[in-house]
Amino acid sequence: MNSLYCTAFVRTNLNYCDFIHVVESILDTKSENANIETDDLDIFVDKNDDYDPAKIDLTDGFLFYPYRMEIDSIKGSREYKESLLKFIRNLRKKGYDVVPACDYEDYLNSPE
Numbered sequence: 351m352n353s354l355y356c357t358a359f360v361r362t363n364l365n366y367c368d369f370i371h372v373v374e375s376i377l378d379t380k381s382e383n384a385n386i387e388t389d390d391l392d393i394f395v396d397k398n399d400d401y402d403p404a405k406i407d408l409t410d411g412f413l414f415y416p417y418r419m420e421i422d423s424i425k426g427s428r429e430y431k432e433s434l435l436k437f438i439r440n441l442r443k444k445g446y447d448v449v450p451a452c453d454y455e456d457y458l459n460s461p462e
Contacts, residue, residue: 353453354422354423354426354430354431354452355420355421355422355452356421356422356434356450356451356452356454356455356458357418357419357420357421357450357451357452358418358419358421358438358448358449358450358451359398359412359413359415359417359418359448359449359451360415360416360417360418360419360441360446360447360448360449361406361412361415361416361417361446361447361448362416362417362446362447366395366397366417369395369417370384370386370395372441372444373386373393373395373419373441374386376437376440376441376444377391377393377437381395384396387424388424388433389424389427389429389433390423390424390427390429390430390433390434391421391422391423391424391430391433391434391437392421392422392423392424393419393420393421394419394420394421395417395419396417396418396419396420397416397417397418398414398415398416398417398418400413400414401414401415401416402414412447412449415447415449421434431454431457431458434450434458435457435458435460438450438458439462
């Protein structure tokens with residue numbers, strides 16, 4: 351697995367299409383079939399097959415959030431981690447719970 355690859359779980363009450371529009375708005379781009387690309391990020395937004403609102407508040411409850419994003423770098427971009435950090439922070443500023451799961455998740459969870 352690419353060490354830059356990241357899965358991010360997102361908790362929101364928005365429906366799928368509205369959530370994709372939020373992602374598009376933050377990244378100032380349009381998606382194609384839930385695939386969103388910027389200069390640095392390649393993101394696939396998907397419904398989480400394991401979504402279970404009854405389990406969200408348990409330990410590791412993020413695994414049951416309604417959406418997951420599969421995120422990778424474009425061309426091994428050096429700016430990738432910084433772009434991903436900015437994107438996750440922008441989602442959080444909008445009030446969404448975002449939990450990244452990757453080799454560098456501590457960096458993505460660092461305070462501003």
